[in-house]
Amino acid sequence: MKKPQIINLGAAVPDERILPRLMIQKAFQNVIASKGKELLSYEDGSGNHELRRLLAKRMALMNCPVAPDDIVITDGCQQALYLTLKKLTQPGDSVAIESPAYYGLLQILDGLQLKVVEIPTHAREGISLDALKLAFEHWPIKACIVISIGSNPQGFITSEKHQRALVDLCEEHSVPLIEDDIYGDLHFSAQRPSVCRQFSEKVIYCSSFSKALAAGLRVGWVASRQLAKEITSEKVTMHLASPGITQSAVAHLLEEGKYEKHIRKQRLQIANAMRALLQSINTHFPEGIEYTHPVAGYVTWLKLPDECQLTGTELFHQAIKQNVSIVPGILFSSSNKYENYIRLSSSGYWDDKKENAVKVLGEIIKNSMPVKA
């Protein structure tokens, strides 16, 4: 249960104060009034056709042409990644991922009994192509997963050159590349940056509206000509269909241009909140702290100073006693790396309480460091 007194600097989700609650409420009212009866029956297993059509249109504008029938609507991006990996692998297979990696992905890999090959990932450039090549040459890797825009936890965007080279490398070794673009609409730049999917239609594209609209909607999708049918049948076996009302409400927001308008505003808010978070770290944390400078999304990745006597997990336990929540770095690896790292989130909204919470963290870290003579 959520405790209201806790200041959450951990979760990579939109703060409730930037959730477009009224816009979503009106969309639901609208679709229930206009299509109530049909929406109360089972939706298609592959998802609402109108939503798939609008997503295909949107992806075409991103230079990622895809047919509506090659899109499968899922209950969020987590399910999109799960179903894709389930179709591409067998228990015991190896999968290459970025390191540090989003912990939900590590949970999926664990759940599917897959071996994780963690590839070092630079906070500006992205996954190391040399290390990935070496991994492809030494192990029978069955899939590779990356986030091109707004990596979680580092917040970088990979360059177009890097994306092209990554796509070529995966194709040379016949390794399917899965791209998680959940933060793609949350870039801080004026133009949407490129994604790997632009350079090859073989790239399996997964995303959702959890970060840009609301996580509670549970609307995501996979776009893949090769896998769409198989993923649909897996999904239908699991739970027949995703809720039609929610899909229709999201389709309404896309069709009416309301999503685009919302996201333009949200991007500015998120960029401002990130600036405030970094400024606050700079003000309250001791010298020696290292942190990434995200260009998309909600989170930054911090390395505690070498003199700090606390691990990220110990810092988490001390901070929670003072009602501040963070995510310890150890969660971002399956091999106990990143003990002296933490992830902090702005959640796209900044206020004095969050500023104070960063101050509390700074004090705990400072108090754990030897006093300089």
Ligand SMILES: Cc1ncc(COP(=O)(O)O)c(C=O)c1O
């Ligand atoms: C990188 C990444 N992928 C996938 C997910 C899961 O997204 P969803 O809530 O749409 O299932 C998250 C959620 O934090 C995430 O950060």
